Amino acid sequence: MPLQLSSLPVPEATRPAGPPRRILVVEDEPDIAALLHLHLSELADQVLCLGNGLDGLNSAIDAGPWAAIVLDLRLPGMGGLDICRALRERGNSVPILMLTARNSELDRVLGLELGADDYLTKPFSVLELQARIRALWRRMGQPMTPGSAETPASSEPVDVRAGGLHIHRVQRRAWLGQAELVLTPREFDLLWHFARQPLRAFSRAELLDQVWGYGHDGYDHTVNTHINRLRNKLGEGYIQTVWGVGYRFEVQA
Numbered sequence: 001m002p003l004q005l006s007s008l009p010v011p012e013a014t015r016p017a018g019p020p021r022r023i024l025v026v027e028d029e030p031d032i033a034a035l036l037h038l039h040l041s042e043l044a045d046q047v048l049c050l051g052n053g054l055d056g057l058n059s060a061i062d063a064g065p066w067a068a069i070v071l072d073l074r075l076p077g078m079g080g081l082d083i084c085r086a087l088r089e090r091g092n093s094v095p096i097l098m099l100t101a102r103n104s105e106l107d108r109v110l111g112l113e114l115g116a117d118d119y120l121t122k123p124f125s126v127l128e129l130q131a132r133i134r135a136l137w138r139r140m141g142q143p144m145t146p147g148s149a150e151t152p153a154s155s156e157p158v159d160v161r162a163g164g165l166h167i168h169r170v171q172r173r174a175w176l177g178q179a180e181l182v183l184t185p186r187e188f189d190l191l192w193h194f195a196r197q198p199l200r201a202f203s204r205a206e207l208l209d210q211v212w213g214y215g216h217d218g219y220d221h222t223v224n225t226h227i228n229r230l231r232n233k234l235g236e237g238y239i240q241t242v243w244g245v246g247y248r249f250e251v252q253a
Helices: 030-040 053-062 080-089 105-113 126-140 185-195 204-212 220-234
Strands: 004-006 022-026 046-050 068-072 096-101 118-122 159-162 165-168 173-176 239-242 246-249
Touching: 022 030, 022 053, 030 046, 030 068, 030 126, 046 053, 053 068, 053 080, 068 080, 068 126, 080 096, 080 105, 096 105, 096 126, 105 118, 105 220, 118 126, 126 185, 159 185, 165 185, 185 204, 185 220, 185 246, 204 220, 204 246, 220 239
Parallel strands: 022 046, 022 068, 068 096, 096 118
Antiparallel strands: 004 046, 159 165, 165 173, 239 246
16 A cells, blocks of 8 residues: 555644745655655644655646655655656746765765755754745745744845846745746845845855855755756856856846
8 A cells, every 4th residue: 555644734723814825745665755754744734745756756746836846766656766767857936855864975966966955964953944944935935834934034125127027925926027037046035145245256155155055065066956957948158157156147138
């Protein structure tokens, strides 16, 4: 019988206003799935755990929207990297946290390059798991607890306009001319980081520290991959290479 755990629905009398927050977990080890279900249920209205990669992909596509997806790499049916790739190719920007074995550095790098937003190595701390999920939501401007009305408190501008590009921080949306860009959470973070500090040159190490945060030291080529992906979506003329340093945001006529 396939692994499937789902939290009980919150009673109507206590359900917070607004749509329920739901997390999808795709993990085939029952003990780990049960642990994830227990502790992620503290953050979400519903946690669905599936043990097969194909089932996970179908649920990610057909049973959304999801507030986050926690995705193991080694899965029957379809691997986590393939699931991540398929979702990003469809333009699905749901936050994805990948679970990897401690010795699978290449898989972690591939996952980040395919569009995963974060990763956690097994065995992991449940407190770190919760912190990383909250960090993903914080970057997306989502409230930290189900039904809360928190919004990011910041002195930063609400939006930035540069040439034909319009980026809205609170809505976490960006437009190039009249067309809305489909960006993953990490791509949006990177674009916003550049746009709010135009003409400043950032090294790859600075971008890893300031955009990716802790736990990503040494993956400079991950920055290159995300830059290339952003350039494909923006076209030439926004993110410039500064030889010997890194990159800067500059609108060129």
